[in-house]
Each structure stands twice: as structure tokens, then as C-alpha cells.
Amino acid sequence: MIAIAKPYLTDAEAQAAYDTILTGWVTQGPRVEEFEKKFALYAGAKYAVAVSNCTTALHLAMIVAGIGEGDEVLCPSLSYIATANAVRYVGAKPIFVDVEYDTYNIDPIDAEKKITPKTKAILIVHQMGMPANINAFRILCDKYKLKLIEDAACAAGSSYKGDRIGANSSLVCFSFHPRKVITTGEGGMITTDREDYYQRLKLLRQHGMSVNDRVRHEAKDLIFEDHVEVGYNYRMTDIQAAVGIKQLEKLDWIVDERRKIAASYNKAFKNVPFIQLPIEKKGCFSNYQSYCIYLKDGCPIDRNTLMQGLLDCGIATRRGIMTSHRETAYKDQPTNATLPVSESLQDNSIILPLYIPMQVRDIQFVIDAFLGMVHKKLQEVLV
Incomplete structure (x- = not known):
């Protein structure tokens, strides 16, 4: 059988996972931080935050963008259902926009027709790795004062107007599922150019904990953490990140x-x-x-x-x-x-x-x- 897709994993990824396991630090830790820094550099973004998968990345992106109950978010129906589901997770309503016949990507002309006073954001998808028309949607978002969010689940390594996907918007969400171009088994990443988004994303992925495990572990003085808001367990493990680092080198x-x-x-x-x-x-x-x-x-x-x-x-x-x-x-x-x-x-x-x-x-x-x-x-x- 010729498969529809296979992950490309080698001895290098297996060795990286093995070495990480032997360190004793297997949850979110130094390998995650290294992966984030290297992915941000690759994508041309200021910051990157690793999470458990792209669906959780989209969920957190909705939260930090201020999307909530009663809001509307324009997005394509022609996408894996996680795109629309992430909008519903925060109590907002996905407003489905048709796509371009030739690119499979959300149509900016149809999108503008569906903007209402309740519209708060446009969620574009780079379908099958083909970049959507980011500039057209940036113009729309500026015109109507909307947030632009990119579902780049399939788009690691793709580029738009000379910039890698991840460098063009304040919230760009990637997937490392085995059917994607690079994989960590499961896993996701959010890139952003805003420090406030970056800090809150890191908080939300780990139960809203004010001091993470690694900081407490390395502290010389006694530290007690606070949970400053309701957060989630959306962390990536160091084992996954070690694999991701090796995958990124080959991207x-x-x-x-x-x-x-x-x-x-x-x-x-x-x-x-x-x-x-x-x-x-x-x-x-x-x-x-x-x-x-x-x-x-x-x-x-x-x-x-x-x-x-x-x-x-x-x-x-x-x-x-x-x-x-x-x-x-x-x-x-x-x-x-x-x-x-x-x-x-x-x-x-x-x-x-x-x-x-x-x-x-x-x-x-x-x-x-x-x-x-x-x-x-x-x-x-x-x-």
C-alpha cells in the first residue's frame, strides 16, 4: 500500500528523545524553550510558544485576542473542523466564508460581505500549505478594526511575499501532527510579535501558574506560585520538543x-x-x-x-x-x-x-x- 502520508523521522529524532528521557526532565522544560526560540527564528517571529497541538493553539489565540461570548469570527468552512471549533470554545460564533476556487483559501471578497458589527476577528487558513492572501485580509482587518488570526496548521515552511508563514500576523498557529510537514507526534506552536500576547500565552498553557515548574526547580530561595487566572494544561513535553528541534533542522x-x-x-x-x-x-x-x-x-x-x-x-x-x-x-x-x-x-x-x-x-x-x-x-x- 502506498500511504497518503508518512512522517519523516530518523535515528536523529530517536536519539534526541532518548537523550532527553535520560535527563529526567521530560515535561515542559529546557528543550521546549530551545524549540520555541529556534522556531521563532526560523519563522521570522519575535516569539513562539509551544503547546500540546494546533487546536489548543487556536483556542489560546482566541482568548488572548479577546474573542468571547456573542462575538463573530469569519472563517472558512472548508477546513478541518478544529478551525471552527476553536471559535465555539470561547462562546463566539463562526461565520463561514466561501473560498477561492483556485487556491482553496478563504475568499476576501466574500469575507467583506459577511462583516457585521458583531465581527471581531478573521481566522484565515493556509489550506494544505498554500498561503492565503494575507495582505488582503490585513487590509480588511485594518479597515474594520478586526483581529487577524492565522491557522497555519499545514503551513510550516511555506512563505508569503518572501516572508515565512509566522512572520506576518500577531497570532499564527501551527501543527506538528504526523500528517504535517514536520512532526512531534502531537504538538503545536503559536508565533507572535506582541510581548503581551507572548506572556499571557505562556501563562494560559500552564494552568495560569505565575511561576512555572522549571523556575521553581532552579530557584535558590523558597518560591510559592499563584494561579492568577483560569488556565489550561496545554503544555508540550521536552521529549516532543527534542524531536521537534531535529525536525526543524530538516524542514x-x-x-x-x-x-x-x-x-x-x-x-x-x-x-x-x-x-x-x-x-x-x-x-x-x-x-x-x-x-x-x-x-x-x-x-x-x-x-x-x-x-x-x-x-x-x-x-x-x-x-x-x-x-x-x-x-x-x-x-x-x-x-x-x-x-x-x-x-x-x-x-x-x-x-x-x-x-x-x-x-x-x-x-x-x-x-x-x-x-x-x-x-x-x-x-x-x-x-
Whole structure:
């Protein structure tokens, strides 16, 4: 079976985890601090705060941005459900915005139409690692005095207008899940350029504790902590951070290799009618966290038949990105969403295998199987 994705982990990560375990300090500690500093430097941000996953990162971002009960946050429905859920965690309402047909990213034109006096923030998503139009949303947020938050779960290593994702906004949230470009097993990171956000994020991730464990451990004088506000247990362990440090060292190389695989797909599929390939707009640099093909109207084979055929050949695929407003958890939410582009992209897109190290023969096998099924069906239709 050719998998849809695999984490790229080596002996270096295993050794780093092993060495950290032997130090006796395995919870949030010196390796987490090192990972934060190195990630902030890589992303071009002033600060970075490591957390347990990207969902908790989004939750904390909502809190420090001042989003609360009765507020509205514009966000795409075409995203993993955690994007919208984070808005609901703080009692706010996600207002679903349609996406651009060619990038799968939130549409600034539709977003402006949905701004109301209750709107407090726009939560953009860099879907599948393809950067969203940050400048357009920064203009919107400045115009209507809104907060801009980036869900960059898939976008470590991607860039926008020459800046790495993480350097453009005050709250940018990353994921290190195994399906992402780099992984710590589970894990997340928030980058920010604001010291007040940085200090409060560190407080909130550890129960609102005024003095963290490491400070107390290293103190020469007796210290008693205070819990200054209701916080959460959203910490990253030092074991995870040690793995993350080694993954970060390889990130640029991993992105280069992923882009080579995407280029192979692009070359093979570029002249196939009825399909749309990923589009990298000017100024955007994708890490190709996923490679997604859209089957246009008139395609001779439907998406599910194609997926099953590839599975029968031993090739795993996934459907297009989910639409949260059509999930059971949102059936009782009066979204009043009219999202034709989002729904079409979910219903007619297929994600192909892409991971490091994916062998050349496996890439070619996917290409041949895909083209073979499409051409066979096309011949049947013509006959």
C-alpha cells in the first residue's frame, strides 16, 4: 500500500528523545524553550510558544485576542473542523466564508460581505500549505478594526511575499501532527510579535501558574506560585520538543523534496482535461503539505469511483478538505451558509500520496494508475 502520508523521522529524532528521557526532565522544560526560540527564528517571529497541538493553539489565540461570548469570527468552512471549533470554545460564533476556487483559501471578497458589527476577528487558513492572501485580509482587518488570526496548521515552511508563514500576523498557529510537514507526534506552536500576547500565552498553557515548574526547580530561595487566572494544561513535553528541534533542522530540505514530488505530479497531469491542479499564485510558496486535484464538470470519472479504483491498486487517497458546516456537530448551528465553491471542492477533490521519502517508482505508479483510470473511462464514454 502506498500511504497518503508518512512522517519523516530518523535515528536523529530517536536519539534526541532518548537523550532527553535520560535527563529526567521530560515535561515542559529546557528543550521546549530551545524549540520555541529556534522556531521563532526560523519563522521570522519575535516569539513562539509551544503547546500540546494546533487546536489548543487556536483556542489560546482566541482568548488572548479577546474573542468571547456573542462575538463573530469569519472563517472558512472548508477546513478541518478544529478551525471552527476553536471559535465555539470561547462562546463566539463562526461565520463561514466561501473560498477561492483556485487556491482553496478563504475568499476576501466574500469575507467583506459577511462583516457585521458583531465581527471581531478573521481566522484565515493556509489550506494544505498554500498561503492565503494575507495582505488582503490585513487590509480588511485594518479597515474594520478586526483581529487577524492565522491557522497555519499545514503551513510550516511555506512563505508569503518572501516572508515565512509566522512572520506576518500577531497570532499564527501551527501543527506538528504526523500528517504535517514536520512532526512531534502531537504538538503545536503559536508565533507572535506582541510581548503581551507572548506572556499571557505562556501563562494560559500552564494552568495560569505565575511561576512555572522549571523556575521553581532552579530557584535558590523558597518560591510559592499563584494561579492568577483560569488556565489550561496545554503544555508540550521536552521529549516532543527534542524531536521537534531535529525536525526543524530538516524542514527546508523536506519542503524542497515535497516540492519535487508535486512538480512530478504537475508535469504528468498538466495536459489532462477536466482536472485542476494546485495553483501557486505570485508571491506564494507552498510546502505542499498535501497535493490536491479537483475534478471539473465533464470529468469522465467521478471522485469516489476514482478513489476506490486507486485503493484497489494499493494507493491510499483522501477526499477533498471537509466542510465543517455539513458535519453532524454543526447541524444544530444556524449558519445560513451558502458556500457553493467550498462544497464543490470537497465533493470533487482528491488528495494523492505525498511524503518523504516517497520513491520515484511509487510516484510513477500513482501517476500511471491515475492516468490509466481516467483515460480508460474517457474511452468508454467516447465509445
